Amino acid sequence: MDVGGAAYNELFDIFWGWSIVVGIIVFGWQLHHSFFYRSKDGEVPNVDALKVGEFPRHNDNLQLELTWIILPTLLILYLTFISLGPASDVWADPADVGVEGEDYFEIGMTGQQWFWDFDCRELSTDLCTTGVDEETGLTKLIVKKDVVYRFNLTSEDVIHAPFLVQWGAKEDAVPGLYTSMWVTPDMTGEFFIDCAEFCGDDHSYMTAILEVHV
Numbered sequence: 001m002d003v004g005g006a007a008y009n010e011l012f013d014i015f016w017g018w019s020i021v022v023g024i025i026v027f028g029w030q031l032h033h034s035f036f037y038r039s040k041d042g043e044v045p046n047v048d049a050l051k052v053g054e055f056p057r058h059n060d061n062l063q064l065e066l067t068w069i070i071l072p073t074l075l076i077l078y079l080t081f082i083s084l085g086p087a088s089d090v091w092a093d094p095a096d097v098g099v100e101g102e103d104y105f106e107i108g109m110t111g112q113q114w115f116w117d118f119d120c121r122e123l124s125t126d127l128c129t130t131g132v133d134e135e136t137g138l139t140k141l142i143v144k145k146d147v148v149y150r151f152n153l154t155s156e157d158v159i160h161a162p163f164l165v166q167w168g169a170k171e172d173a174v175p176g177l178y179t180s181m182w183v184t185p186d187m188t189g190e191f192f193i194d195c196a197e198f199c200g201d202d203h204s205y206m207t208a209i210l211e212v213h214v
């Protein structure tokens with residue numbers, strides 16, 4: 001069962017794949033034509049019979065024009081369609097994505113200019129511990145690998161957005177509102193939780209440390 005980032009990572013790969021296919025066709029086409037249609041030494045100039053101010057209709061190719069309109073349109077429609085899925089993974093009711101109430105752990109997360117504050121509630125166990133990183137002075141959240149976490153987000157002042165790049169998870173933290181973000185850490189180690197919404201002078205330093213243990 002995957003909640004949150006996994007679907008985005010899959011999408012990322014699909015978009016990469018299609019970018020490579022489209023890139024090869026477009027750049028290959030351009031390179032080929034740049035050399036193939038170059039005028040050769042001694043060639044009669046203006047073989048296409050072009051006239052200044054006159055559109056060269058005799059070179060029209062309706063089939064080709066339709067192809068380069070229809071194929072990219074279909075590709076974009078397909079990519080738009082598959083992009084809708086992960087959005088519902090992130091915001092769906094957990095029961096709809098196969099997570100029962102007791103199968104996930106909720107962590108309160110509050111953004112403030114310019115740090116993140118975590119709340120493991122009184123349920124604090126090895127599933128969730130908070131602290132301060134001695135080396136950097138940043139707030140720290142310690143969680144367990146392969147546990148489904150639901151972050152309940154809000155803000156004390158302006159809009160912030162925690163971004164966990166390793167799991168493709170990012171959501172707005174809005175003052176006066178509760179939003180949520182699902183993350184299932186599947187790697188151990190220390191990671192940054194950055195702010196992805198410009199929130200003032202020290203926005204670029206608004207980082208917390210996420211430590212994931214086994």
Ligand SMILES: [Cu+2]
Nearest residue numbers: 160195199206
């Ligand atoms: Cu911020």
